[in-house]
Amino acid sequence: xxxxxxxxxxxxxxxxxxxxxxxxxxxxxxxxxxxKICQLSQAGSLDLKTSGTGMVFLDAxxxxxxxxxxxxxxxxxLVLSSSVAQHLQGDLHRxxxxxxMVGGVDLDVEIAxxxxxxxxxxxxxxxxxxxxxxxxxxxxxxxxxPHALWPSYDIELDFxxxxxxxxxxxxxxxxxxxxxxxxxxxxxxxxxxxxHLTVQAQLDGNTIDTLLDTGAQTSTASLRSVSHNLxxxxxxxxxxxxxxxxxxxxxxxxxxxxxxxxxxxEGLTIYNPNIEIxxxxxxxxxxxxxxxxxxxxxxxLFIAYDEDRVYLTPAEAH
Amino acid sequence: MKWAAILALATAALPAAASASAYSxxxxxxxxFNDHDGAGVISAMSAALSNxxxxxxxxxxxxxxxxxxxxxxxxxxxxxxxxxxxxxLEPGNYLAHMERxxxxxxxxDFELARTDFAEAMRIRPDLPTPYVDHARTFLAQRKFxxxxxxxxxxxxxxxxxxxxxxxRSEAYRRSGRYPEAIKEDDTxxxxxxxxxxxxxxxxxxxxxxxxxxxxxxxxxxxAALGEEGPLFxxxxxxxxxxxxxFQEAERVFKRAKEKDAYLLxxxxxxxxxxxxxxxxLAAQASAIDAANWPGPVVxxxxxxxxxxxxxxxxxxxxxxxxxxTLTCEADFYTGEWQLLHDxxxxxxQLLSEASTTCExxxxxxxxxxxxxxxLQR
Numbered sequence: 001x002x003x004x005x006x007x008x009x010x011x012x013x014x015x016x017x018x019x020x021x022x023x024x025x026x027x028x029x030x031x032x033x034x035x036k037i038c039q040l041s042q043a044g045s046l047d048l049k050t051s052g053t054g055m056v057f058l059d060a061x062x063x064x065x066x067x068x069x070x071x072x073x074x075x076x077x078l079v080l081s082s083s084v085a086q087h088l089q090g091d092l093h094r095x096x097x098x099x100x101m102v103g104g105v106d107l108d109v110e111i112a113x114x115x116x117x118x119x120x121x122x123x124x125x126x127x128x129x130x131x132x133x134x135x136x137x138x139x140x141x142x143x144x145x146p147h148a149l150w151p152s153y154d155i156e157l158d159f160x161x162x163x164x165x166x167x168x169x170x171x172x173x174x175x176x177x178x179x180x181x182x183x184x185x186x187x188x189x190x191x192x193x194x195x196h197l198t199v200q201a202q203l204d205g206n207t208i209d210t211l212l213d214t215g216a217q218t219s220t221a222s223l224r225s226v227s228h229n230l231x232x233x234x235x236x237x238x239x240x241x242x243x244x245x246x247x248x249x250x251x252x253x254x255x256x257x258x259x260x261x262x263x264x265x266e267g268l269t270i271y272n273p274n275i276e277i278x279x280x281x282x283x284x285x286x287x288x289x290x291x292x293x294x295x296x297x298x299x300x301l302f303i304a305y306d307e308d309r310v311y312l313t314p315a316e317a318h
Numbered sequence: 319m320k321w322a323a324i325l326a327l328a329t330a331a332l333p334a335a336a337s338a339s340a341y342s343x344x345x346x347x348x349x350x351f352n353d354h355d356g357a358g359v360i361s362a363m364s365a366a367l368s369n370x371x372x373x374x375x376x377x378x379x380x381x382x383x384x385x386x387x388x389x390x391x392x393x394x395x396x397x398x399x400x401x402x403x404x405x406x407l408e409p410g411n412y413l414a415h416m417e418r419x420x421x422x423x424x425x426x427d428f429e430l431a432r433t434d435f436a437e438a439m440r441i442r443p444d445l446p447t448p449y450v451d452h453a454r455t456f457l458a459q460r461k462f463x464x465x466x467x468x469x470x471x472x473x474x475x476x477x478x479x480x481x482x483x484x485x486r487s488e489a490y491r492r493s494g495r496y497p498e499a500i501k502e503d504d505t506x507x508x509x510x511x512x513x514x515x516x517x518x519x520x521x522x523x524x525x526x527x528x529x530x531x532x533x534x535x536x537x538x539x540x541a542a543l544g545e546e547g548p549l550f551x552x553x554x555x556x557x558x559x560x561x562x563x564f565q566e567a568e569r570v571f572k573r574a575k576e577k578d579a580y581l582l583x584x585x586x587x588x589x590x591x592x593x594x595x596x597x598x599l600a601a602q603a604s605a606i607d608a609a610n611w612p613g614p615v616v617x618x619x620x621x622x623x624x625x626x627x628x629x630x631x632x633x634x635x636x637x638x639x640x641x642x643t644l645t646c647e648a649d650f651y652t653g654e655w656q657l658l659h660d661x662x663x664x665x666x667q668l669l670s671e672a673s674t675t676c677e678x679x680x681x682x683x684x685x686x687x688x689x690x691x692x693l694q695r
């Protein structure tokens with residue numbers, strides 16, 4: 001675990017369960033007995049900057065180099081552009097395990113920087129995987145997978161207020177949705193080795209594994225996957241070819257648009273989700289739907305790693 | 319514990335009248351921005367920004383998106399105002415500095431542009447683009463040595479290396495310093511032997527200096543390495559045209575895999591010199607947008623336009639720099655047209671104009687000089 005230099009604890013009272021019952025116009029109350037008041041402990045609240053295209057970033061200072069990092073829940077830990085790496089003093093190392101990106105780009109070199117400062121959080125000796133400068137957007141220093149940086153915290157993404165909030169885990173299991181008294185969805189999730197979050201969603205009524213990926217601008221499902229799960233292919237009525245899409249400068253995929261009607265998470269339904277379909281020609285039946293920032297920005301998320309659950313409400317719920 | 323209530327959320331863009339909150343307006347603006355809908359961006363982001371509930375963290379993106387849309391509409395003052403407001407909120411926003419600098423450059427306020435680009439360079443010295451943009455303001459003023467210094471600074475501080483050698487080569491070539499240009503290309507090739515762009519650039523420097531044998535050797539190497547873009551084919555084909563190899567020039571232009579207005583014009587020039595013109599030309603020309611340059615020239619060579627139409631188009635261009643470029647091109651292409659249509663005196667006069675008014679290093683200037691040489695023989 002990385003050390004956190006300046007841990008800011010902003011404890012505030014959040015009433016779970018009981019507080020919800022105080023709402024003058026509550027949604028149907030749970031049947032369980034009144035629960036004891038619990039308190040979420042916020043470990044930090046970081047300004048989440050938004051780009052013109054809707055992507056989200058954190059300002060940072062890496063060994064004296066100021067810039068911004070893309071917040072990428074679908075990313076590979078800490079990633080640094082080679083352009084920035086060449087200005088650091090740290091030694092280069094082979095990574096313990098190589099990673100091959102979509103398109104066959106191997107990532108197997110890392111650099112140990114001295115200090116990464118994000119707001120009040122100082123991370124000493126962070127190790128970054130180096131990617132070619134043209135793999136990340138020109139203006140970004142790199143990419144941060146928030147769970148890789150803060151593995152000990154639950155993470156809240158509030159796109160309306162522009163905040164990435166960190167919470168100590170195990171404070172209020174099942175009662176972390178403090179920002180609204182309205183209904184919310186609570187979805188089981190699986191986090192892999194890299195902290196990638198996969199949940200099950202219902203796309204037009206069919207269950208489909210869904211990766212929550214703030215680093216992707218568009219939401220994309222593979223053609224083989226929607227064919228396998230939803231019986232949709234190139235000949236399905238409503239399916240329209242939309243040119244091609246390139247992954248990491250290497251893989252060219254055919255691109256389609258299809259008028260999906262609903263995407264649901266345990267009762268929270270997104271109508272007319274803008275999801276593209278890509279066909280790389282590979283057998284990708286079991287590839288998850290990648291839910292990008294365009295859709296995720298419509299939601300308010302609390303990722304409770306300790307519970308293996310994601311809590312979701314509409315972005316503007318309060 | 320999850321409640322069983324159904325939450326509904328629509329991702330489709332909301333109409334303006336339905337906007338219920340600053341955030342929904344902001345999201346509508348983001349969608350419009352990603353859909354390249356400038357009017358939609360301005361409408362939605364203006365609504366969001368006028369709403370006091372828009373969180374401070376979202377304001378810079380709203381301002382930047384609206385500024386970009388204003389820029390596309392050539393409302394430069396409004397764009398500058400938005401970028402400035404963004405920089406007041408985020409003084410270290412190097413992207414806003416770069417964008418505002420670009421607007422100043424469009425307004426020909428080169429000093430202000432350079433101030434912004436320099437600030438972006440200070441904040442993010444590793445980014446190559448501020449150095450390039452800073453240099454371009456000097457190039458626009460034909461201050462080649464200042465541009466060369468910027469490229470040297472970028473080479474030292476940013477992540478681009480090979481690219482800066484080629485940019486320096488280009489600046490040297492455009493200022494007529496061919497040995498220095500070739501030296502920069504040589505340096506790039508010493509670092510990356512299979513760099514097609516460097517062969518193309520070195521070929522062009524040799525071409526301009528009159529070393530046609532050396533130029534064609536480099537063009538061949540670039541082509542062998544896969545360089546087949548329209549600009550490269552135009553340069554290589556024009557070089558063949560300049561030395562009178564019209565058939566070979568035509569072969570080069572025919573290698574193009576994509577439609578290009580200039581390649582169409584030059585295909586005509588190569589065929590007409592061989593005393594024939596393909597009957598496919600008119601059909602190909604009809605696919606070119608006549609409303610944009612060099613559309614009027616394409617119409618001319620396809621037989622559906624006129625010299626007056628070309629001149630009228632140029633006269634309507636108010637940007638001085640662009641007007642000069644179009645005048646040069648119009649002089650060359652209409653000069654060739656008149657030569658090919660039995661008006662050698664008028665044609666020669668226009669080519670003489672092109673040979674002096676066209677910028678050094680431009681394809682049209684080199685071709686005009688070559689044609690005048692042929693006429694004198």
